[in-house]
Amino acid sequence: KRLYLLNGPNLNLLGKREPGTYGKQTLEDVAKLVKDTAWDHGYEVVAYQSNHEGDLVDWIQEADGEAAGIIINPAAYTHNSIAIRDAVSAVSLPVIEVHISNVHSRESFRHSSMIAPVCAGQVVGFGIDGYRLATLGMIQKIESEGR
Ligand code: DQA
Numbered sequence: 001k002r003l004y005l006l007n008g009p010n011l012n013l014l015g016k017r018e019p020g021t022y023g024k025q026t027l028e029d030v031a032k033l034v035k036d037t038a039w040d041h042g043y044e045v046v047a048y049q050s051n052h053e054g055d056l057v058d059w060i061q062e063a064d065g066e067a068a069g070i071i072i073n074p075a076a077y078t079h080n081s082i083a084i085r086d087a088v089s090a091v092s093l094p095v096i097e098v099h100i101s102n103v104h105s106r107e108s109f110r111h112s113s114m115i116a117p118v119c120a121g122q123v124v125g126f127g128i129d130g131y132r133l134a135t136l137g138m139i140q141k142i143e144s145e146g147r
Pocket of ligand 1: 009010011073074075076077078098099100101102103110
């Protein structure tokens with residue numbers, strides 16, 4: 001069984017980018033954390049990052065048929081992307097949205113998510129450990145629903 005891990009714009013800079021907000025760990029560390037967590041439960045992970053909205057749409061579509069679920073941090077596109085929301089709605093897979101920072105304690109434009117209403121769940125504010133929590137939640141959901 002397989003999970004997709006998708007990360008959006010500027011997350012390639014994790015570790016260097018605003019470390020006070022996003023921590024010192026890198027995107028590679030995130031991918032390793034998700035892969036190790038998933039592997040313990042017999043899942044493999046395909047991990048992608050892009051700064052381009054359409055790439056994320058393409059990978060969400062690609063995941064349908066290839067994966068049992070998608071863990072996504074859409075980054076800034078969270079707050080404005082109808083295209084990513086429609087892609088999530090279009091696939092029949094559970095999708096879990098992750099944010100490293102607590103978006104609700106930040107600027108008001110980060111408080112709303114275009115994507116969250118069509119997701120199975122959301123993990124916010126636990127730093128990169130949120131990706132591990134999302135992975136565990138996703139696997140639990142897949143297994144309990146017999147997907
Ligand atoms: C983020 C929060 C977004 O508001 C921001 O644009 C990001 C990262 C997070 O993981 O905390 O790029 O998604």
